Amino acid sequence: MDLPTKYIFVTGGVLSSLGKGLASAAIGALLESRGLTVTIQKLDPYINVDPGTMNPFQHGEVFVTDDGSETDLDLGHYERFTNAELSCDNNFTSGKIYHSVITKERRGDYLGGTVQVIPHITDEIINSIKLVAEGVDVVIVEIGGTIGDIESLPFLEAIRQCSTDLGKDNVIYIHLTYVPYIKTAGELKTKPTQHSVKELRGIGIQPDILLCRTDRYLSASIKAKIALFCNVSEDAVITAKDVKNIYEVPLVFHKEGLDNKIVELLNIWTRAPQLDKLKAFIKKSKSVKHSVTIAIVGKYVDLTESYKSLNEALYHGAIANDSKVNLIYIDSETINADSCASTLMEADGILVPGGFGKRGIEGKISAAQYARENKIPYFGICLGLHIAVIEFARNVILLQDANSEEFDQKTPYPVIYLMKEWFDAKTGTVQRRDDTSAKGATMRLGAYPCQIQKGTLAYQAYGVDQISERHRHRYELNNIYRDQLESHGAVIGGVSPDGELVEIMEIEDHPWFLGCQFHPEFKSRPMNPHPLFRDFIKAALLNSKS
Numbered sequence: 001m002d003l004p005t006k007y008i009f010v011t012g013g014v015l016s017s018l019g020k021g022l023a024s025a026a027i028g029a030l031l032e033s034r035g036l037t038v039t040i041q042k043l044d045p046y047i048n049v050d051p052g053t054m055n056p057f058q059h060g061e062v063f064v065t066d067d068g069s070e071t072d073l074d075l076g077h078y079e080r081f082t083n084a085e086l087s088c089d090n091n092f093t094s095g096k097i098y099h100s101v102i103t104k105e106r107r108g109d110y111l112g113g114t115v116q117v118i119p120h121i122t123d124e125i126i127n128s129i130k131l132v133a134e135g136v137d138v139v140i141v142e143i144g145g146t147i148g149d150i151e152s153l154p155f156l157e158a159i160r161q162c163s164t165d166l167g168k169d170n171v172i173y174i175h176l177t178y179v180p181y182i183k184t185a186g187e188l189k190t191k192p193t194q195h196s197v198k199e200l201r202g203i204g205i206q207p208d209i210l211l212c213r214t215d216r217y218l219s220a221s222i223k224a225k226i227a228l229f230c231n232v233s234e235d236a237v238i239t240a241k242d243v244k245n246i247y248e249v250p251l252v253f254h255k256e257g258l259d260n261k262i263v264e265l266l267n268i269w270t271r272a273p274q275l276d277k278l279k280a281f282i283k284k285s286k287s288v289k290h291s292v293t294i295a296i297v298g299k300y301v302d303l304t305e306s307y308k309s310l311n312e313a314l315y316h317g318a319i320a321n322d323s324k325v326n327l328i329y330i331d332s333e334t335i336n337a338d339s340c341a342s343t344l345m346e347a348d349g350i351l352v353p354g355g356f357g358k359r360g361i362e363g364k365i366s367a368a369q370y371a372r373e374n375k376i377p378y379f380g381i382c383l384g385l386h387i388a389v390i391e392f393a394r395n396v397i398l399l400q401d402a403n404s405e406e407f408d409q410k411t412p413y414p415v416i417y418l419m420k421e422w423f424d425a426k427t428g429t430v431q432r433r434d435d436t437s438a439k440g441a442t443m444r445l446g447a448y449p450c451q452i453q454k455g456t457l458a459y460q461a462y463g464v465d466q467i468s469e470r471h472r473h474r475y476e477l478n479n480i481y482r483d484q485l486e487s488h489g490a491v492i493g494g495v496s497p498d499g500e501l502v503e504i505m506e507i508e509d510h511p512w513f514l515g516c517q518f519h520p521e522f523k524s525r526p527m528n529p530h531p532l533f534r535d536f537i538k539a540a541l542l543n544s545k546s
């Protein structure tokens with residue numbers, strides 16, 4: 001198809017948490033199902049250059065792409081819903097935009113000029129949007145925040161200009177709003193939507209399509225009212241009804257005619273959408289025969305957004321095993337060796353996810369010990385691998401007070417340590433770091449290859465011996481202890497191609513005990529579940545008490 005790239009800008013109004021990220025991902029899925037190639041970009045108004053240094057309690061999970069970018073969790077939705085290959089160019093923040101403009105200013109690129117929000121910041125934003133357009137039919141751009149926020153104004157101004165810059169026929173604006181049902185009045189209320197669209201039009205953006213988040217289907221008369229007041233056509237008012245399963249969103253949108261409207265407005269000809277696989281997945285998810293309970297022993301348990309990809313990966317793994325999954329989140333600060341048995345009684349499998357810092361570490365070590373000794377399936381991810389190694393060193397090899405240098409710099413047995421110098425195969429350079437290194441973007445980040453040893457749980461899961469998985473950590477297993485670990489019954493299941501970095505550790509004589517240095521959850525998809533999650537759930541099901 002020889003068409004210019006088309007652009008869809010997605011904004012949100014009324015309040016946050018309406019699911020703009022999911023909506024953007026679902027639009028991507030629908031367009032792909034019609035044979036189009038898409039990419040999705042997130043523009044975030046905050047000043048952090050990336051979310052890598054942000055506390056998961058505040059911002060939820062940090063999603064990592066293959067190229068090692070630490071991004072907003074919405075990119076996780078985009079990848080789970082579409083085939084788009086995302087990189088650092090798919091997430092821009094105000095901080096990243098300003099950083100680039102200020103760097104140019106210092107270099108003298110604008111010599112003589114006054115550097116201003118309009119046009120310099122807005123031009124930088126427009127150029128960032130164009131960066132991802134290469135080779136795709138449609139670029140979907142989601143603007144973070146809610147209309148009315150001061151900090152998103154430069155982004156909104158930039159996307160307003162896009163209509164002229166990229167051509168009116170190539171650009172549409174989709175606005176996600178809220179239509180609440182007011183019980184006492186027994187009615188759906190359209191006023192918040194009207195106000196939000198008024199605000200958007202005040203900035204110069206007339207939305208083409210409204211996605212109305214609501215708990216019930218909008219009647220034709222409500223749609224007509226919204227259409228009249230917001231100056232859109234009636235068939236462009238789409239019910240974005242609450243759903244139980246997020247993967248149903250594209251199907252609900254399709255039923256409401258969203259993809260038809262988009263291709264009509266953008267004037268693209270496509271085949272009819274092919275949604276059979278997704279429909280089959282939803283059907284399967286509604287008729288699962290089994291049930292499994294997984295305990296997640298972590299630190300960020302109060303905000304489950306912190307474990308977004310993890311929760312999804314467990315769900316995908318469960319569906320693959322014809323099962324539903326109940327997740328119990330356990331604050332590791334509240335458990336110890338004595339309370340594990342009662343707290344973890346219900347758990348068919350125990351998972352220790354990624355994390356940073358010392359708080360709650362001993363509780364996680366107790367959970368790993370409990371899983372090892374009682375032969376309960378254990379899955380340790382990144383920090384969860386470190387925990388498994390520390391526990392094994394302390395209680396099996398009997399290295400008293402063994403620890404990670406992250407938690408105890410003076411430990412007599414630093415089984416996990418900060419590799420001061422290592423060869424980074426990805427960049428072909430020797431990386432150096434110590435305790436004083438900057439915290440932003442200085443970890444081992446992104447996709448690294450790993451060689452799987454035959455005869456291991458990992459090999460059983462992957463079925464191949466060469467894999468690539470995404471990383472986000474500073475500390476590594478200390479090679480000095482490798483022989484001791486192995487002679488006491490630990491199995492090194494995977495290493496970097498040069499053999500220097502341990503990527504997977506398992507233990508013998510246990511139904512399923514595996515720790516990995518990488519984050520497999522980032523690569524799991526609903527219809528292509530990650531093999532480690534699939535096998536962990538399978539083992540937990542075999543151990544199931546129910």
Ligand code: GLN
Nearest residue numbers: 354355382383473474475
């Ligand atoms: N805190 C550990 C490290 O930096 C583990 C990080 C993680 O779990 N993502 O190495």
